[in-house]
Amino acid sequence: MTGTPLLDDLRAALGDDGVLTDPDLLRGYQRDEADLCVAGMPAVVTRPRNTAEVVAVVQTAARYGVPVVPQGARTGLAGAANAVDGAVVLSTAAMAEILEIDPVNRIAVVQPGVVNAVLAGEVGKLGLRYPPDPGSWESSTIGGNVSTNAGGMCCVKYGVTTEYVLGLEVVLASGEVLRTGRRTAKGVAGYDLTRLFVGSEGTLGVITEITVALRPAPEESLTLVAVFPSTAAAGTAVAEISARGLTPSLLELLDQTHLRAIEAHQPMGLRTDARALLLAASDTGPRAAADLERLAEVCEAAGADEVFAATDQIEAAALLQARRMAHPAMERFAAEAFPGGNGGLIIDDVAVPRGSLAALLDGVERIAEECGVAIGVVGHAGDGNMHPNIVVDRADPASVERGRRAFDEIMRLALAMGGTCTGEHGVGLLKREWLAQEIGPVGVRVHQAIKAALDPTGLFNPGKIL
Amino acid sequence: MTGTPLLDDLRAALGDDGVLTDPDLLRGYQRDEADLCVAGMPAVVTRPRNTAEVVAVVQTAARYGVPVVPQGARTGLAGAANAVDGAVVLSTAAMAEILEIDPVNRIAVVQPGVVNAVLAGEVGKLGLRYPPDPGSWESSTIGGNVSTNAGGMCCVKYGVTTEYVLGLEVVLASGEVLRTGRRTAKGVAGYDLTRLFVGSEGTLGVITEITVALRPAPEESLTLVAVFPSTAAAGTAVAEISARGLTPSLLELLDQTHLRAIEAHQPMGLRTDARALLLAASDTGPRAAADLERLAEVCEAAGADEVFAATDQIEAAALLQARRMAHPAMERFAAEAFPGGNGGLIIDDVAVPRGSLAALLDGVERIAEECGVAIGVVGHAGDGNMHPNIVVDRADPASVERGRRAFDEIMRLALAMGGTCTGEHGVGLLKREWLAQEIGPVGVRVHQAIKAALDPTGLFNPGKIL
Numbered sequence: 001m002t003g004t005p006l007l008d009d010l011r012a013a014l015g016d017d018g019v020l021t022d023p024d025l026l027r028g029y030q031r032d033e034a035d036l037c038v039a040g041m042p043a044v045v046t047r048p049r050n051t052a053e054v055v056a057v058v059q060t061a062a063r064y065g066v067p068v069v070p071q072g073a074r075t076g077l078a079g080a081a082n083a084v085d086g087a088v089v090l091s092t093a094a095m096a097e098i099l100e101i102d103p104v105n106r107i108a109v110v111q112p113g114v115v116n117a118v119l120a121g122e123v124g125k126l127g128l129r130y131p132p133d134p135g136s137w138e139s140s141t142i143g144g145n146v147s148t149n150a151g152g153m154c155c156v157k158y159g160v161t162t163e164y165v166l167g168l169e170v171v172l173a174s175g176e177v178l179r180t181g182r183r184t185a186k187g188v189a190g191y192d193l194t195r196l197f198v199g200s201e202g203t204l205g206v207i208t209e210i211t212v213a214l215r216p217a218p219e220e221s222l223t224l225v226a227v228f229p230s231t232a233a234a235g236t237a238v239a240e241i242s243a244r245g246l247t248p249s250l251l252e253l254l255d256q257t258h259l260r261a262i263e264a265h266q267p268m269g270l271r272t273d274a275r276a277l278l279l280a281a282s283d284t285g286p287r288a289a290a291d292l293e294r295l296a297e298v299c300e301a302a303g304a305d306e307v308f309a310a311t312d313q314i315e316a317a318a319l320l321q322a323r324r325m326a327h328p329a330m331e332r333f334a335a336e337a338f339p340g341g342n343g344g345l346i347i348d349d350v351a352v353p354r355g356s357l358a359a360l361l362d363g364v365e366r367i368a369e370e371c372g373v374a375i376g377v378v379g380h381a382g383d384g385n386m387h388p389n390i391v392v393d394r395a396d397p398a399s400v401e402r403g404r405r406a407f408d409e410i411m412r413l414a415l416a417m418g419g420t421c422t423g424e425h426g427v428g429l430l431k432r433e434w435l436a437q438e439i440g441p442v443g444v445r446v447h448q449a450i451k452a453a454l455d456p457t458g459l460f461n462p463g464k465i466l
Numbered sequence: 467m468t469g470t471p472l473l474d475d476l477r478a479a480l481g482d483d484g485v486l487t488d489p490d491l492l493r494g495y496q497r498d499e500a501d502l503c504v505a506g507m508p509a510v511v512t513r514p515r516n517t518a519e520v521v522a523v524v525q526t527a528a529r530y531g532v533p534v535v536p537q538g539a540r541t542g543l544a545g546a547a548n549a550v551d552g553a554v555v556l557s558t559a560a561m562a563e564i565l566e567i568d569p570v571n572r573i574a575v576v577q578p579g580v581v582n583a584v585l586a587g588e589v590g591k592l593g594l595r596y597p598p599d600p601g602s603w604e605s606s607t608i609g610g611n612v613s614t615n616a617g618g619m620c621c622v623k624y625g626v627t628t629e630y631v632l633g634l635e636v637v638l639a640s641g642e643v644l645r646t647g648r649r650t651a652k653g654v655a656g657y658d659l660t661r662l663f664v665g666s667e668g669t670l671g672v673i674t675e676i677t678v679a680l681r682p683a684p685e686e687s688l689t690l691v692a693v694f695p696s697t698a699a700a701g702t703a704v705a706e707i708s709a710r711g712l713t714p715s716l717l718e719l720l721d722q723t724h725l726r727a728i729e730a731h732q733p734m735g736l737r738t739d740a741r742a743l744l745l746a747a748s749d750t751g752p753r754a755a756a757d758l759e760r761l762a763e764v765c766e767a768a769g770a771d772e773v774f775a776a777t778d779q780i781e782a783a784a785l786l787q788a789r790r791m792a793h794p795a796m797e798r799f800a801a802e803a804f805p806g807g808n809g810g811l812i813i814d815d816v817a818v819p820r821g822s823l824a825a826l827l828d829g830v831e832r833i834a835e836e837c838g839v840a841i842g843v844v845g846h847a848g849d850g851n852m853h854p855n856i857v858v859d860r861a862d863p864a865s866v867e868r869g870r871r872a873f874d875e876i877m878r879l880a881l882a883m884g885g886t887c888t889g890e891h892g893v894g895l896l897k898r899e900w901l902a903q904e905i906g907p908v909g910v911r912v913h914q915a916i917k918a919a920l921d922p923t924g925l926f927n928p929g930k931i932l
Contacts, residue, residue, distance in 0.1 A: 104709040104821035105850075127711060149654040160652060162661075163629065176908045184817040186626060186849040187886035188615040188665050189893060190901050190931060191913055195628075195661040199654050216711030243570040245593060245682030287753070351650040355570035383652040384571075420653035427656060435656050442642045446920065447657055453919035454912065465656060 006064045007044055010088070013056035018094070020045040029071060029089045030082065033136075035344045036392075036400065037079030037429045042069065045089040051169065051177060051208040054090065058206060058459070059175040061088045067462045070202035072112065072144025075136035077347050078428025080148060080201040080464050090206055092143045098122055099209070106214040107166060107183055112143020112207050119212075128214040131158040134424070135327055143207050149199030151424025153323070156382030157249045157283075158215070160424060162198040169209035170197055173455040183211055196450070201426055202461040204454045219285030221249060223316035224292050226299035227274040227306040231255050231365070231377060234276040235358030237302035238381045241280075242354045246294055250281035250320075251382030255361075257333075258326050258378045258389075265329035268322050274305070276361075278381060279323055281316070326378045330389050337374070338393040346392060346403045349431075350414035351385040351423030363413045364388045371406040373399070385423030411437075427465045435465065472530045476512055476554070479522035484560070486511040495537060495555045496548065499602075501810045502858075502866065503545030503895045508535065511555040517635065517643060517674040520556065524672060524925070525641040527554045533928045536668035538578065538610025541602035543813050544894025546614060546667040546930050556672060558609045564588055565675070572680040573632060573649055578609020578673050585678075594680040597624040600890070601793055609673050615665030617890030619789070622848030623715045623749075624681070626890060628664040635675035636663055639921040649677055662916070667892055668927040670920045685751030687715055689782035690758050692765035693740040693772040697721050697831070697843060700742040701824030703768035704847045707746075708820045712760055716747035716786075717848030721827075723799075724792050724844045724855075731795035734788050740771070742827075744847060745789055747782070792844045796855050803840070804859040812858060812869045815897075816880035817851040817889030829879045830854045837872040839865070851889030877903075893931045901931065 003011070003021065010019045020026065021044050031039035043066065048054045061068045071081045071091045083089055096113035103126050110119060116137040120130050133152035134140055140150070146168070151160045167181025181187070181194035197204055228234040234253055241251065254262070254277045259270045271277070278299060282291035296307045310316035334343040352360045361377060364386075368375040379386035388410050392403035411421050411434045421427075421434035436444050447466055451458075469477070469487065476485045486492065487510050497505035509532065514520045527534045537547045537557045549555055562579035569592050576585060582603040586596050599618035600606055606616070612634070617626045633647025647653070647660035663670055694700040700719055707714065720728070720743045725736045737743065744765060748757035762773045776782035800809040818826045827843060830852075834841040845852035854876050858869035877887050877900045887893075887900035902910050913932055917924075 102819070102821070104705050105819040106708060107819075149658075151652060151654070155652055160654065162658065172908070172912070176911075178908045178912055179906065180909070182817075182886045183819050183884045184850055184886050184889065185820060186617060186621055186817045186846070186851045186889040188617070188626065188890055189886045189888050189897075189904055190909070191666055191670075191916060192615075192628065192658075192661045192664065193909070193912060195658045196916075198658065200657055204657075216713065239570050242572060247682065351648075351652045353568070353571040353573075353649050354651060355568070380652070384650055385652045418649045420648045420650050420655045422655050423650065423652040424654055426654055431655075438655055440645065442638070442644045443646070443656070443659070445642075446638070446644055446659060449919040450657060450662075450916065453915040 006060065006066060009060045010044060010046055010057065013060060014046060014048060014053050018047050018049065018053065029091065032074040032076035032079060032081040034077050034079040034428060034430055036346060037082055039082040040085035040087065042083040042087045042089040045091055047091050047094040049094045051171065054171045054206050054208050055175050055177065057088060057090050058171050058173065062173065062175065062459055068459055069461050070206050072141035072147065073139050075140040076144065076148055076428065077425040078430040080426050080428030082429060084462060092141065095208065101126060103128060105183065107211055108214055109209065109211050110142050111209060112141060114142045116140050116142060116145055123214050124217065127217050129217050130164065130212060130214055132161045132164060135324060142210055146198050146207055146210055147200065147202050148426040151380065151385065153250050153252060153380060155380060156251050157247055162195055164213045165194055165198050165210060166213050167211035168194050168197055168207055170205040170207050172205050173457065173459045178205065181211065199426065201428060201464050203451060203464055204460060218283040220288065221281045221283035222288040222292050223279065223281045223310040223319055224295055225308055225319060226278040226304040227271050228276040228278065228304050231276040231361035232358040233303040234278050234381065235361045237278060237299045237304065238357050239355045240298045240302060241295060244298065246291065248280045248295060248382060249283040250279065252279040252323050253379055253381035254323065254326060255377040257374065257376030258330060261329040261333035261376065262322050262325050265325060265332055268318060270322060279319055330376055334391045337391055338395065340395065342393055342395040344392055344394040346390040346407050348388040348390065348407055348410050349422045349425040350410060350419050351383060352414050352417045352419035354384040356417040357381060357384050360386060360414060360417060364410060367406050367409045371402050371409065373402050373406050375406060383423060429464060432465065472526065472532060473510055475526045476510060476523065479526060480512060480514060480519050484513050484515065484519065495557065498540040498542035498545060498547040500543050500545040500894060500896055502812060503548055505548040506551035506553065508549040508553045508555040511557055513557050513560040515560045517637065520637045520672050520674050521641050521643065523554060523556050524637050524639065528639065528641065528925055534925055535927050536672050538607035538613065539605050541606040542610065542614055542894065543891040544896040546892050546894030548895060550928060558607065561674065567592060569594060571649065573677055574680055575675065575677050576608050577675060578607060580608045582606050582608060582611055589680050590683065593683045595683050596630065596678060596680055598627045598630055601790060608676055612664050612673055612676055613666065613668050614892040617846065617851065619716050619718060619846060621846060622717045623713055628661055630679045631660055631664050631676060632679050633677035634660050634663055634673055636671040636673050638671045639923065639925045644671065647677065665892065667894060667930050669917060669931055670926060684749040686754065687747045687749035688754040688758050689745065689747045689776040689785055690761055691774055691785060692744040692770040693737050694742040694744065694770050697742040697827035698824040699769040700744050700847065701827045703744060703765045703770065704823050705821045706764045706768060707761060710764065712757065714746045714761060714848060715749040716745065718745040718789050719845055719847035720789065720792060721843040723840065723842030724796060727795040727799035727842065728788050728791050731791060731798055734784060736788060745785055796842055800857045803857055806861065808859055808861040810858055810860040812856040812873050814854040814856065814873055814876050815888045815891040816876060816885050817849060818880050818883045818885035820850045822883040823847060823850050826852060826880060826883060830876060833872050833875045837868050837875065839868050839872050841872060849889060895930060898931065
């Protein structure tokens with residue numbers, strides 16, 4: 001149990017069990033789920049149990065001039081949680097208490113390490129709902145969701161994480177504890193510091209407590225499947241759904257590559273001959289059937305080959321489960337596409353105005369052909385937020401290079417359409433250059449000025465976002 | 467047409483008609499609608515017509531070291547738009563063009579001087595809706611609404627202005643033009659600069675273009691009136707509505723003082739014997755009648771003397787109009803309450819957790835008695851956001867002093883309940899000390915650091931918020 005002065009001080013503050021230094025353990029904290037992003041080896045992983053211990057970690061690291069990399073469950077897809085060499089990783093996994101659920105005021109107060117599904121389950125018991133539902137919801141933490149402003153399938157009707165964050169407790173680089181926001185339904189007191197921290201990917205402070213807004217539990221929902229002869233036709237249906245003022249509670253797209261990957265991963269009877277499938281739902285209870293009819297009409301008019309409603313909640317749940325399986329199924333498909341299981345994915349996350357979705361999907365097909373790579377597309381069609389998943393052979397630099405080129409071309413296309421380089425995954429390491437393109441030199445300078453104002457020595461999560 | 471070098475430079479950039487110096491005209495730009503706040507005499511009022519002219523005003527003012535006070539329609543209620551002596555007022559009134567309405571992507575792009583009601587009307591023609599509806603919506607501008615993060619009656623279901631702001635163009639203190647945000651439904655690229663500027667009350671930059679999200683037009687709504695024997699009983703009904711997971715599209719409270727003031731201002735047949743009246747609505751079309759029944763049940767259980775539905779849309783509109791008249795009616799009531807029309811109002815804007823509404827209303831009655839002032843209460847009950855309006859004799863320093871004491875006591879009470887000093891009006895000049903109390907010394911330092919990062923010389927709207 002010997003160590004450096006840094007480690008000694010951390011152990012003194014957190015006890016031995018709050019400080020990990022075994023290299024085998026440290027390796028588990030090196031990276032999130034983003035493929036092909038650099039990750040360093042941390043000097044130490046700390047697991048503080050409360051705000052005071054977070055303050056101790058931050059102050060100790062600051063004293064030794066060692067950077068702090070905050071981590072949730074490391075399910076992110078942009079490398080934002082990746083360690084840098086010699087850093088202090090600050091895992092919030094041991095801060096996993098739901099501190100309060102208040103049904104009258106429809107709020108919950110949680111520690112950052114609470115898993116999304118745990119919170120959703122607990123509030124569900126009280127007839128309430130915490131809507132944000134990123135793909136990783138069964139393992140990702142509220143702290144991580146807030147830090148990356150996570151999205152999910154609910155967003156088309158219920159918005160992203162930031163819409164549900166009322167207030168935060170944050171440990172600043174100075175070691176001071178900042179409280180932002182409120183517990184009230186409404187409030188405009190001062191600058192919106194809460195939303196400045198949401199999505200800041202651990203670069204401005206360490207979030208130690210979160211007050212979230214809850215909603216009443218949704219009513220019963222009905223689910224629709226529409227099968228299309230082309231991805232562009234599915235995109236056209238989405239634009240028309242939006243133009244007609246319909247508000248589905250779910251509007252997801254799966255392309256043929258994903259349908260086949262999912263069927264291969266776990267046979268579910270999906271129509272793998274379809275070029276694209278739209279999954280739509282309405283959660284308006286007694287009115288859902290009428291909503292579904294209008295959605296079906298639009299899909300048929302846009303050229304769907306087949307449109308059918310899930311016969312019951314079991315089939316609807318199975319369809320949702322198939323959609324949720326897209327990411328692991330595609331990872332497996334990619335791995336198996338190359339010898340030695342060396343296939344990997346570069347995951348894009350562009351969002352374009354809904355009216356441009358069909359053109360984006362056409363463009364992705366063209367880019368795949370031009371770059372000579374396979375690209376599967378899946379995503380939150382109702383938000384115009386697509387995940388073109390680019391399949392590359394990690395063992396073949398030329399394949400990786402082609403994949404990166406396709407990634408860049410898709411980014412360029414989306415920005416040219418008035419889109420954004422990230423709809424929900426965040427910037428992390430993966431999209432720093434594209435963020436700079438998107439926000440321009442003035443935007444970059446303002447980001448730098450805010451970072452410098454809150455974290456003048458660059459203590460937190462260096463190299464991320466900017 | 468002689469003047470100082472500052473005026474000469476401004477005239478060279480904007481032409482004579484973009485630069486006002488006539489003292490009679492300048493007086494009209496001294497203050498917003500907040501009573502009893504200090505206001506200085508500006509050196510000049512500028513009315514730029516486009517972003518380039520805003521840049522010219524900002525750069526010119528910066529060159530001469532003269533502060534810039536941005537103004538919309540000056541309908542604010544916290545003094546945030548009040549001039550300071552010798553300042554350059556920058557009115558956005560001449561930038562009033564709707565640049566784009568895109569029904570497929572449900573967005574509009576507007577200049578800051580567009581009046582809220584004008585935008586609402588134009589998008590309404592396309593079957594769309596811009597929800598934020600502050601009391602001043604017929605005259606206030608979108609730029610002002612964004613700068614103060616304005617609320618309104620829609621908020622209980624549809625949220626405040628910030629929920630509808632997707633992107634901004636802002637002229638910074640450096641004269642650089644920053645673009646923030648996006649045109650897409652979803653996007654998490656970088657820090658949320660958009661929402662940092664929303665509600666910053668002109669202290670960080672001048673907003674020159676706004677991209678807002680629109681919603682489909684609401685369905686038909688039905689309206690309910692519940693008459694209570696005490697304000698606290700009405701507060702209890704509100705907490706129970708929330709606890710039961712009901713989501714009315716409107717939930718407003720008027721106390722007896724306001725009911726009488728409105729009847730005196732314009733007789734509408736309101737029950738002036740009621741101690742409090744709740745106005746509720748549901749805009750769920752065919753389901754609104756069932757919603758109304760559940761709301762009525764809750765009100766009756768909470769002790770309402772009488773509960774009735776508006777017989778038709780005309781009666782519903784009249785009730786809404788009565789509510790909208792609360793502010794001018796109360797101003798008139800206050801003016802006439804003292805000799806010489808010298809009565810004035812100190813308008814509070816606290817928001818508390820909905821479950822504490824009844825206790826807040828009880829507390830306000832107690833404070834009125836203890837301080838020896840009349841206080842009428844009106845507000846957005848469904849958000850826990852109340853406007854205790856304190857009636858004072860402006861000609862009597864002792865009366866003003868009693869009013870200020872009551873104002874402070876109400877603030878103290880709301881903060882003790884976990885509330886906020888401003889639910890929707892903003893901080894401006896009126897609540898600077900209370901903001902500091904609410905956010906604490908660390909919060910103040912972070913505000914100052916951000917202000918310094920974006921506006922190092924303190925060019926914009928000095929003395930506001932902080």
